[in-house]
Amino acid sequence: GPKVLQIPSHQIIDMGQMVTLNCDPVSNHLYFYWYKQILGQQMEFLVNFYNGKVMEKSKLFKDQFSVERPDGSYFTLKIQPTALEDSAVYFCASSLPGGISYEQYFGPGTRLTVL
Amino acid sequence: GEQVEQRPPHLSVREGDSAFITCTYTDPNSYYFFWYKQEPGASLQLLMKVFSSTEINEGQGFTVLLNKKDKRLSLNLTAAHPGDSAAYFCAVSAYSNYQLIWGSGTKLIIKP
Numbered sequence: 437g438p439k440v441l442q443i444p445s446h447q448i449i450d451m452g453q454m455v456t457l458n459c460d461p462v463s464n465h466l467y468f469y470w471y472k473q474i475l476g477q478q479m480e481f482l483v484n485f486y487n488g489k490v491m492e493k494s495k496l497f498k499d500q501f502s503v504e505r506p507d508g509s510y511f512t513l514k515i516q517p518t519a520l521e522d523s524a525v526y527f528c529a530s531s532l533p534g535g536i537s538y539e540q541y542f543g544p545g546t547r548l549t550v551l
Numbered sequence: 552g553e554q555v556e557q558r559p560p561h562l563s564v565r566e567g568d569s570a571f572i573t574c575t576y577t578d579p580n581s582y583y584f585f586w587y588k589q590e591p592g593a594s595l596q597l598l599m600k601v602f603s604s605t606e607i608n609e610g611q612g613f614t615v616l617l618n619k620k621d622k623r624l625s626l627n628l629t630a631a632h633p634g635d636s637a638a639y640f641c642a643v644s645a646y647s648n649y650q651l652i653w654g655s656g657t658k659l660i661i662k663p
Contacts, residue, residue: 440594467649478557478655479640492650527595540651542587542595 438462442528442543443510450551454516457546459528461511468511469529469540470503472496479527485511486533515548523550553578555643557654565662570628574641574654577622584617584624585642585651595640598626628659636661 441460449455461468470482483493485503500519505511511530515522525547529540557574564570586598599615601608601624608615612635616625624643628635641654 469649471651471653478555479642479651479653481650481652484649494650539597539600541597544592544594 438465438541440528440530440541440543442526442546444546445544446547446549448549448551449518451520452517454514455518455548457513457515457526457528457548458510459512459530459543461528461530462541464532465530465541466533467491467531467538467540468503468505469531470513471527471529472524473527473545474524482513482526518548518550520550523548553581553643553645553652555641555652555654557641557657559657560655561658561660563660563662564631566632567630570631570635570659570661572626572628572639572641572657572659574624574643575622576624576643576652578643578645579622580645581622581643583644584615585644586615586624586626587640587642589638589640589656591637598639631659631661633661633663635659 443458468485471479472482473479481494483497484491502514525545527545528543531540532538554577555574584601587595588598589595599610601615601617606617614627639657642651644651
């Protein structure tokens with residue numbers, strides 16, 4: 437079936453540095469999402485993105501976070517600067533446009549460790 | 552906002568037995584309901600999506616029940632087999648947005 441890829445699978449970074457998480461969505465999908473899962477806790481919605489714009493974001497999507505998909509390439513989540521509480525697994529997802537009824541396809545996650 | 556509670560966090564059943572996982576939600580405007588399966592090291596895989604108007608949905612080896620009155624969504628795996636060992640997550644969304652609100656997950660182990 438359709439696959440979403442995430443690069444890298446693991447990232448270790450010092451607090452205060454910048455990190456970019458990359459997502460390669462399903463090729464004909466137009467909606468993109470980021471979710472955050474702290475170890476042992478539930479997955480939480482961060483942001484969704486369509487037509488070059490953030491459509492919805494949660495309170496977890498701090499000012500230090502940004503997303504973009506330049507020229508149809510990777511959909512990226514950038515954190516600058518990173519903080520200890522940003523340590524988590526970040527899942528990217530993509531879907532067809534048309535509403536929440538369309539299935540979101542998930543990547544395998546990027547485990548981010550901030551030291 | 553919407554809150555989703557999932558129980559149990561861990562579940563161990565013998566091969567061939569049933570496994571029952573439940574989520575309760577708070578927002579009466581919730582309209583779409585999802586069950587995802589995540590095997591170790593793998594992506595989340597959609598098992599089933601349920602719309603507000605449907606109460607019972609049957610998949611391959613499992614049944615999803617939606618009780619709107621009690622705001623309860625459940626997943627019943629019938630005749631569990633080792634391939635069912637995974638983490639299971641429910642997710643809920645309102646009609647008008649694209650956000651999934653997640654349960655905390657159930658780690659299911661099938662014992663031989």
